[in-house]
Amino acid sequence: MTGLAFLIPIALLMGAAGLAAFLWAMRSGQFDDMDGAAHRVLIDDEEDEDA
Amino acid sequence: MVCRKRASLNAPADTLQANTEATRGTRFTVPGMRCAGCIAKIERELPKVDGVLAARVNFSAKRVAIEHSSAIDEDALSDALLHLGFEAQPVDENPLGHEAAERKQLMRALGVSGFGMMNVMLLSVSIWSGADGATRDLFHWLSALIALPVIAYAGQPFFSSAWMALKYRRTNMDVPISIGVVLATALSLYETITGGAHAYFESAVMLLFFLLAGRALDAEMRTRTRAEIGALLGRMSKSASVVAPDGSTRRVPSNALEPGMLVLVAAGEGLAADGEVESGSSAIDNAMLTGESTPERIGIGSIVHAGAINLEAPFQMRLTQTADDTVLAEIARLMDEAGQSRSHYVRIADRASRLYAPVVHTLAALAFAGWMLAGAGWHQSLVIAIAVLIITCPCAMGLAVPTAQVVASGALLKRGLLIKDGSALERLAEVDVALFDKTGTLTLGEPRADIRSLDDSSRSFALALAQSSRHPLSRGLADALRLNSVEPVHLSDIRESSGIGLTGNWNGVQVALERPQSDQTTLATRLRVGEELTTITFHDPLREDCQATLDTLSEQGITSSILSGDRQQAVDGVAAQFGLDAIAEISPQGKLAELETLRATGRRPLMIGDGLNDGPALAAAHASLAPGSASDASQQAADAVFIGEKLMPVALAVKVARRTMEIVRQNFGFAIGYNVLAIPLALFGFVTPLIAALAMSLSSLVVVANSLRLAGSAKEKPQ
Numbered sequence: 221m222t223g224l225a226f227l228i229p230i231a232l233l234m235g236a237a238g239l240a241a242f243l244w245a246m247r248s249g250q251f252d253d254m255d256g257a258a259h260r261v262l263i264d265d266e267e268d269e270d271a
Numbered sequence: 272m273v274c275r276k277r278a279s280l281n282a283p284a285d286t287l288q289a290n291t292e293a294t295r296g297t298r299f300t301v302p303g304m305r306c307a308g309c310i311a312k313i314e315r316e317l318p319k320v321d322g323v324l325a326a327r328v329n330f331s332a333k334r335v336a337i338e339h340s341s342a343i344d345e346d347a348l349s350d351a352l353l354h355l356g357f358e359a360q361p362v363d364e365n366p367l368g369h370e371a372a373e374r375k376q377l378m379r380a381l382g383v384s385g386f387g388m389m390n391v392m393l394l395s396v397s398i399w400s401g402a403d404g405a406t407r408d409l410f411h412w413l414s415a416l417i418a419l420p421v422i423a424y425a426g427q428p429f430f431s432s433a434w435m436a437l438k439y440r441r442t443n444m445d446v447p448i449s450i451g452v453v454l455a456t457a458l459s460l461y462e463t464i465t466g467g468a469h470a471y472f473e474s475a476v477m478l479l480f481f482l483l484a485g486r487a488l489d490a491e492m493r494t495r496t497r498a499e500i501g502a503l504l505g506r507m508s509k510s511a512s513v514v515a516p517d518g519s520t521r522r523v524p525s526n527a528l529e530p531g532m533l534v535l536v537a538a539g540e541g542l543a544a545d546g547e548v549e550s551g552s553s554a555i556d557n558a559m560l561t562g563e564s565t566p567e568r569i570g571i572g573s574i575v576h577a578g579a580i581n582l583e584a585p586f587q588m589r590l591t592q593t594a595d596d597t598v599l600a601e602i603a604r605l606m607d608e609a610g611q612s613r614s615h616y617v618r619i620a621d622r623a624s625r626l627y628a629p630v631v632h633t634l635a636a637l638a639f640a641g642w643m644l645a646g647a648g649w650h651q652s653l654v655i656a657i658a659v660l661i662i663t664c665p666c667a668m669g670l671a672v673p674t675a676q677v678v679a680s681g682a683l684l685k686r687g688l689l690i691k692d693g694s695a696l697e698r699l700a701e702v703d704v705a706l707f708d709k710t711g712t713l714t715l716g717e718p719r720a721d722i723r724s725l726d727d728s729s730r731s732f733a734l735a736l737a738q739s740s741r742h743p744l745s746r747g748l749a750d751a752l753r754l755n756s757v758e759p760v761h762l763s764d765i766r767e768s769s770g771i772g773l774t775g776n777w778n779g780v781q782v783a784l785e786r787p788q789s790d791q792t793t794l795a796t797r798l799r800v801g802e803e804l805t806t807i808t809f810h811d812p813l814r815e816d817c818q819a820t821l822d823t824l825s826e827q828g829i830t831s832s833i834l835s836g837d838r839q840q841a842v843d844g845v846a847a848q849f850g851l852d853a854i855a856e857i858s859p860q861g862k863l864a865e866l867e868t869l870r871a872t873g874r875r876p877l878m879i880g881d882g883l884n885d886g887p888a889l890a891a892a893h894a895s896l897a898p899g900s901a902s903d904a905s906q907q908a909a910d911a912v913f914i915g916e917k918l919m920p921v922a923l924a925v926k927v928a929r930r931t932m933e934i935v936r937q938n939f940g941f942a943i944g945y946n947v948l949a950i951p952l953a954l955f956g957f958v959t960p961l962i963a964a965l966a967m968s969l970s971s972l973v974v975v976a977n978s979l980r981l982a983g984s985a986k987e988k989p990q
Contacts, residue, residue, distance in 0.1 A: 224406075228413065231390065231393060232390060232417075235386050235389055235390050236386070238386065239382055239383065239385075239386040242382045243379065243382060246375060246378060246379065246382075251378065252329060252331070252332075253328075253329045253330050253331045253332070254331055255330045255331040256310060256328060256329060256330030256331055259306060259307040259310055259330055260307065260310060261307075262306075262307040263307050263308075263310065263311045264311075
């Protein structure tokens with residue numbers, strides 16, 4: 221049962237980290253342009269490798 | 272540096288908001304973006320323009336946010352975009368701000384309740400698998416600690432909506448949900464404090480999570496289509512150059528203009544008020560008012576209206592009507608009033624809940640009173656009452672409509688039809704008579720160039736010239752050429768001169784697109800390459816699948832007819848070709864009156880039109896559709912917009928809408944059947960709140976699965 225003392229906080233922290241990541245992603249606008257993100261994968265960079 | 276470049280193209284947009292004093296941010300709506308290539312082109316090429324620091328595309332909203340120095344103004348930026356081949360209109364900072372905030376609030380609530388549900392469920396599973404004594408109490412306290420803030424936050428959309436309903440002495444679906452959640456939480460808290468055996472935090476949180484998921488889907492659908500349309504009355508000029516008696520001009524905002532003023536309209540400028548031409552002659556684009564993009568020639572004495580765009584040469588006009596008296600403002604007002612009648616339409620879900628909510632409350636209250644009388648004690652009576660509330664909570668009902676609509680509108684979106692809100696599908700399913708506008712609806716509404724007379728090299732010249740102008744003929748020519756995958760040559764020194772046309776220079780050879788000298792009856796332009804002249808003619812063809820669409824509609828029991836403001840002769844020709852009834856030369860008010868007559872006789876009219884003169888009729892009809900080429904105001908007024916050159920989406924919309932309502936009815940049938948079975952069990956105390964929550968989730972899943980069957984509904988050939 222002492223294992224619970226570790227496992228429960230760990231479970232809660234992981235859940236909270238997931239939630240925090242979701243809220244951060246929303247705030248930084250990553251859900252603002254879902255269709256654009258799908259298209260951007262296809263953009264080829266035509267710039268030369270100059271560096 | 273490939274990686275860094277890609278990182279910059281794919282980075283989030285917030286870098287654009289970090290403005291310093293010298294830079295400004297301006298947003299443009301760019302409806303012409305279609306693919307990854309367009310995103311890359313705008314984001315790469317625009318910063319090469321002097322004064323532009325960065326450009327960021329939001330593809331879903333069809334917008335570009337440009338960060339630029341204050342030295343460069345909006346007109347220069349939209350010209351720069353036009354040179355890249357995109358027509359753009361500046362938009363206000365964030366017109367969709369309110370809705371976007373609401374959607375974000377829903378998404379945050381969904382995230383929070385998802386977090387809460389997972390953690391509380393984790394603890395609850397251990398309790399069900401036999402944890403007892405101190406461990407159980409600890410787990411109950413932990414659950415309470417997680418669930419209380421989660422419920423307080425994620426429940427807000429329901430609590431506030433329920434509160435609003437109760438305040439106006441009405442009831443909606445959110446009332447039983449709120450009461451169920453609050454009671455279950457309060458009882459669980461009491462259990463936890465007194466060290467009782469059962470807490471129902473997981474039921475409450477799970478309920479919120481599933482309901483929020485349904486709402487978030489619904490909100491997503493609405494914002495997506497609204498952003499796609501991005502309609503604004505932005506083309507009406509916000510100011511005008513007033514000529515003083517001494518000949519000097521000053522800019523006057525459109526709301527300060529007065530009848531009698533003399534106004535100078537530059538080429539390319541929009542008209543800010545109605546008036547009469549005093550001097551000069553030109554051609555104007557009246558597409559915003561009439562939906563007809565064929566330029567209209569004007570001269571001294573011609574009446575011109577706000578919203579038109581001067582295409583060729585500067586002219587002076589004497590104002591007759593300004594501000595709210597313009598024809599444009601009048602039509603907008605008619606539309607607004609006509610739209611009011613539609614807001615009386617009660618959605619099927621609300622109709623159901625009106626009947627359903629009182630029944631649920633009465634049953635729960637009866638269960639409580641009954642068990643109290645039977646001597647079960649208040650605690651057990653309350654548990655049973657909560658189980659009744661949760662199990663009958665119209666969750667499956669709440670999902671019955673939105674899930675079906677989300678799936679159906681997704682299927683229609685793939686076929687080029689954007690449904691603007693959920694109730695549109697309900698109304699579309701009920702229509703029994705269709706009224707078509709002619710120009711722009713049965714026809715394509717854009718001058719289509721006949722490019723057969725051009726050889727490959729002159730095609731490249733023509734495209735290079737045409738793509739740099741926003742004249743309707745140039746756009747029609749450019750579209751036709753792009754369809755034939757013509758690549759433009761690089762021209763230097765491209766110049767558009769009013770009344771003459773476009774000129775450019777290719778390695779010392781003069782090339783031009785100019786007005787043909789000869790006749791004015793057919794639309795035409797002339798391409799000059801050096802000394803060689805080629806005439807290109809334009810016509811406005813009928814959409815090719817008109818007949819098939821009208822046949823499909825009549826198979827669905829819908830009678831079609833034409834309602835057009837165009838000349839009697841032109842309308843009769845089309846009407847005879849398709850064997851339809853037609854009314855020609857009808858005013859916007861006339862169209863509105865025609866619709867009112869139909870409604871008065873109990874018909875449910877579907878209006879399909881594109882011009883602003885169709886606007887009031889679109890707003891007043893039981894349901895309405897507008898083609899993607901329609902005026903902004905008409906797209907705003909219509910329930911759905913169809914893109915492309917086919918008319919078939921009209922028939923498809925009706926078919927899918929009917930199929931959707933069939934699925935919705937099945938969903939309701941299932942939800943009600945489930946309740947009929949579950950309520951007696953709950954009433955007699957065989958169901959704990961946990962089982963109630965599980966059963967409810969299961970019924971929701973069945974409803975969602977049933978709705979998914981609509982995914983293929985737009986694919987089959989309409990019968």
